[in-house]
Amino acid sequence: MTNRLTLLARTSLTALCATSLASSALAGELNILTWEGYADPSVIAPFTAATGCEVSATYVGSNDDFAPKLAAGGGVFDIVTPSIDTTYSLIEAGFVDPIDISRVPAFNDIYEQFRTADGILKDGEVYGIPYAWGAVPFMYRKDKFDTPPTSINALWDPALKGRISLWDDKSALYVAARLNGDMNIYSLSDDELAAAEEKLIEQRPLVRKYWATAGELVDLYKSDEVWISNTWGGYQSGLLAADGIEVVEFIPDEGAEGWMDSNMIVAGTPNEECAYQFLNMAISAKGQEGVFKVNGYSSTNPVAAKEFMTDEEFSALHQDDPDYLNSLLLWENLGARLPVYTNAWNAVKSQ
Structure with missing residues (x-):
């Protein structure tokens, strides 16, 4: 990139x-x-x-x-x-x-x-x-993984406790939902949303920090605090490469948002x-x-x-490559469900 x-x-x-x-x-x-x-x-x-x-x-x-x-x-x-x-x-x-x-x-x-x-x-x-x-792929430090991760599940790996980060955004629910096998991420039912929330609460002790800005995530990688996260495709990886830190972006098996x-x-x-x-x-x-x-x-x-x-x-x-764009789960307006998603994400962060 x-x-x-x-x-x-x-x-x-x-x-x-x-x-x-x-x-x-x-x-x-x-x-x-x-x-x-x-x-x-x-x-x-x-x-x-x-x-x-x-x-x-x-x-x-x-x-x-x-x-x-x-x-x-x-x-x-x-x-x-x-x-x-x-x-x-x-x-x-x-x-x-x-x-x-x-x-x-x-x-x-x-x-x-x-x-x-x-x-x-x-x-x-x-x-x-x-x-x-663009896409919202995942990213990892190449020098920290003997086997390249291919699944979102890597962000739930207990062996990576304290080295994981997710964007401080309701889209974290989209990540957890896909891991649960629920691909209708913009129209989750109450039960599916609760399952995504539960999955994120399960992950919470493994997370070093939820990143809020591009610069914050870059700093977390540079200080060796974070080894794997989601990312704004192309941006943070470029900033890290400019500082000599080799990271790899990947689209997980469970797909990626666009x-x-x-x-x-x-x-x-x-x-x-x-x-x-x-x-x-x-x-x-x-x-x-x-x-x-x-x-x-x-x-x-x-x-x-x-x-x-x-x-x-x-x-x-x-x-x-229009097929690539079509393969992404392009973000959609949540409409009346927005407060429900927002409340679920805030519940995760309150843990």
């Missing part, structure tokens, strides 16, 4: 205008609520130089962070980047505005299955511009023009290259990806 690299700040206005950025500087400021790596200076600095739009970023550690922060009000944020299991709930709550697709010319270059995803559509209108996608993040415009933003400039930049070759180089994630715009990826990189990230 690609290591974290520093991008050159190539700020030619001519090149940026080709990606639908403004030809003259705007006066504005964008506050975005997003994930680590999505507002890297290597991407933001050229964007600001070309548009005059200053960008400030606040990072989340879970999709559960978006709604509470937007509900706090005050017009703090202009753009949010939630995952596909969270987008629709923000639409229904009125936290985001529909997007005028005529102002985003490259929208039709995005993979059809992303731009037509139910999670970003309502009443014939589009509310999100797909930005990046995700897709979209940029959305917060309702009533006073910085609408800058917001649209940002949306266009994010799916241009420059923006897609940024998330690829910094996070190691796959691009939602394959046309743009071909401009900066080698054929080998394009293939390695499954950009030419």
Whole structure:
């Protein structure tokens, strides 16, 4: 997987205008609520130089962070980047505005299955511009395993007590459910959810720490505290490789979840023009290259990806393999079941 690299700040206005950025500087400021790596200076600095739009970023550690922060009000944020299991709930709550697709010319270059995803559509209108996608695989330190793990069950191995970590997120229930053989992870019955909760409570004494941010998990591996975990595919492994720590990502026998993040415009933003400039930049070759180089994630715009990826990189990230995406359990909105899942996860952590 690609290591974290520093991008050159190539700020030619001519090149940026080709990606639908403004030809003259705007006066504005964008506050975005997003994930680590999505507002890297290597991407933001050229964007600001070309548009005059200053960008400030606040990072989340879970999709559960978006709604509470937007509900706090005050017009703090202009753009949010939630995952596909969270987008629709923000639409229904009125936290985001529909997007005028005529102002985003490259929208039709995005993979059809992303731009037509139910999670970003309502009443014939589009509310999100797909930005990046990938899997939630598992990862282990290569020097700690004589036999490579192939199953989620490795995270329940008593021999690894104190060396295990899981993301501090309700998706831990998806992991346990799959281990129980329940593959309908987004529509678990009360009994199935209780079984997943019980499985996680059983695992609790083995867990060194539930990781909340990408950097926290990286630090746990670097300090030799954690040897195996789930991970944001491509990102943490790249950061660790840059520090000389060899880790291996794998899709377990029980399958893996998939995700897709979209940029959305917060309702009533006073910085609408800058917001649209940002949306266009994010799916241009420059923006897609940024998330690829910094996070190691796959691009939602394959046309743009071909401009900066080698054929080998394009293939390695499954950009030419729709069957791979279809094999993933793409996150879904839990709807009315969200509080039930959330309560179950909180019950696990309270042990």
